Amino acid sequence: MRAFVVTGAHQSAVEEVEPPRAGPGQVVVDVSRVGICGTDIEFFTGEMAYLHQGHARYPMRLGHEWCGTVASVGRDVDPGWIGRRVTGDTMLGCGHCRRCRSGYGHVCADRSEIGIRGGFAGALAEQLAVPVTALHALPDEVDDTAGALVEPGGNALRSVQGAALEPGDRVLVLGPGTIGLLVAEFARAEGIEVHVVGKSPRSLEFARTRGFTGVWTGDQIPDLPWDAVIDAANDPALPARALSLVEPGRRVVYIGLAGTPSLVDTRTVALKDVTAVGILGGSAGLAGTIARYASGAVDPRPLVAATIGLAQVGAALAGQLPDDAGPGPKVHVDPRR
Structure with a gap:
């Protein structure tokens, strides 16, 4: 089968590789859509x-x-899975340690992450092998575009839930990338007043088309009481700024990761009685994301700027979008092309 392979920093090719076989407890999936993530770009650049x-x-x-x-199932897997449309969890814990047994398999010390760590090949290929325990069935109401946005949606939903907001509260979302905009969409669906902060004119212009209460640059943030601040950006200065902006007694959620360490003054955390929440992975949010997509409460599809084939992935990872790309932040891949 064809697969996109990164062989070194800024080095990649579409190669013919052996197709996967479903081992015990596994299935093989015919991949229909894959999203390119910032993590993929960091692997491509070597960072x-x-x-x-x-x-x-x-x-x-x-x-x-x-x-x-x-497409196929291994030993000890219900054959009823064959032919079902699915997505799946990225974070694969060992299943035996204290963290896994306590429901924290996504931070298992020995976890694998599909296409990221632990040797589990990713989905930028015609087929993918994955444990059946990671699968989530997709209803007909969730098409392929939305289906490939379930994983980032799970991260975003967990971020909103971590902010512990109520309808009528006000949230400030830092970063109008895919995660930040999904955070904003999920929060709005819960009746929360949403404001988004960004930098680039392109991302700000697109965010304004989504109809949020406010879209601002960093120097335009209004002096309002922020019931939560969710940092979904990669600027190392923003974690401290999020802490300075949030109302005392409320929550700051950190899901964005900068390339260098961020400094937060824990004296401010204590003196403001703020709860700081970190989010890694969408595992606990996948089912809720599918339900919200299926009901129409959140429609993530406008975030996709283009859908390309495997041969165009290297260029996309290098920042080259197709000429007909739309304004959204996400690029999808159809490996069948």
Whole structure:
């Protein structure tokens, strides 16, 4: 089968590789759509920390935001999965340790992450092998575009839930990328007043088309009481600014990751009686995301700027969008092209 392979920093190719076989407890999925994520770009450029920490190494097959149809199943798997449209969890815990047994498999010390760490090949290929325990069935109301946005949606939904907001509260979302905009969409669906902060004119212009209460640059943020601030950006200065902006006694949620360490004064955390929440992975938010997409409460599809084939992935990771790309922040891949 064809697969997109990163062989080194800024080095990649579409290669013919052996198709996966469904091992015990696994299924093989015919991949229909994959999202390109900022993590994929960091692996392509060589900046991803996992490369330097020994959790990942080249050659790599990327892709952890995906959907498709189950083509075959391994031993001990219900054959009723065959033919079903699915997406799946990225974070695969060992299943045996204290964290996994307590419901925290997404932070298992020995976890694999599909297309990221632990040797599980990613979905930028015609087929993908994945444990059946990671699968989530997709209803007909969730098409392929939305299906490949379930994983980032799970991260965004967990961020909103971590902010502990009530209808009528006000949230400030830092960063109008895919995660930030999904955070804003989920929050608005809960009756929360949403404001978004960004930098680039292109991202700000697109965010304004989404109809949020306010879209601002960093120097335009209005002097309002912010019941939560959710940092979905990659600016190392923003975690401290989020803390300075949030109302005392409320919550700051950190889901964005900067390339360098961020400094937060814990004296401010204590003196403002603020709860700081970190989010890693969408595992606990996947089912809720599918339900919200299926009901129409949140429609993520306008965020997709273009859908390309495997041969165009290298250019996309290098920042080259197709000439007909729309204004959204997300690029999707159809490996069948």
